[in-house]
Amino acid sequence: MGMSAGPSGGGGGSSPMVDINTTPLVDVMLVLLIIFMITAPLLAHKVRINLPQQSTDPADKSQIEQKRIELRDLGGAVEIRVNNDPISKELLFVEFREEGKKVKDDQPEYKLEADETIPYSAIADLLAAAKRSNVQRIGFDNLATPGGGGAAPPPPG
Numbered sequence: 001m002g003m004s005a006g007p008s009g010g011g012g013g014s015s016p017m018v019d020i021n022t023t024p025l026v027d028v029m030l031v032l033l034i035i036f037m038i039t040a041p042l043l044a045h046k047v048r049i050n051l052p053q054q055s056t057d058p059a060d061k062s063q064i065e066q067k068r069i070e071l072r073d074l075g076g077a078v079e080i081r082v083n084n085d086p087i088s089k090e091l092l093f094v095e096f097r098e099e100g101k102k103v104k105d106d107q108p109e110y111k112l113e114a115d116e117t118i119p120y121s122a123i124a125d126l127l128a129a130a131k132r133s134n135v136q137r138i139g140f141d142n143l144a145t146p147g148g149g150g151a152a153p154p155p156p157g
Contacts, residue, residue, distance in 0.1 A: 047124060049131045051139050065108035068141065069126070073117040080126075093129045100133035111141035 069092070070081040080087050082095075099107050110130070114123055130138045 047128050047131065049127055049138070050136065064137070067108045067110050069110055069112045071112070071114035071118045071122060071126075073115070078118060078122045089125075092126070093133070096130050096133035096135050100130075100135045104136040107135060107137050109137040109139070110135065111139060113141040 068083055070084075072079040072081065080089055080092055082092065087095075112123070112126065127138070
């Protein structure tokens with residue numbers, strides 16, 4: 001903050017000042033510290049969910065009720081379908097709460113299917129609601145591409 005003008009003699013034998021002004025360096029470091037303190041918690045946000053593991057017993061799969069959740073893009077709005085029947089997000093969350101009250105072995109297995117046009121926030125909301133409701137069996141099915149049923153998009157050209 002202070003500044004030294006050198007020796008006050010002004011004679012020919014005085015040497016030039018060689019000190020480095022560290023004030024701008026400290027200011028930049030403080031600004032960077034504040035930026036990192038603000039952005040670090042935002043980068044650490046995660047939704048933890050236990051996805052089901054693949055069973056090796058084929059008889060085990062036949063006893064579990066399967067429910068397929070499809071997310072479709074309708075020009076900005078997201079349509080939710082359960083087993084090809086349209087359902088609102090609120091009713092799906094109520095169903096999650098009802099199924100979450102059951103023990104894991106009695107819960108149905110939800111398979112989520114969405115394409116790349118669906119916003120991530122819609123999928124994250126659905127998975128977070130399932131986790132909050134204690135739904136144990138939810139996973140991803142064949143993620144479809146826009147206009148196709150799970151197949152790879154045609155090559156450009």
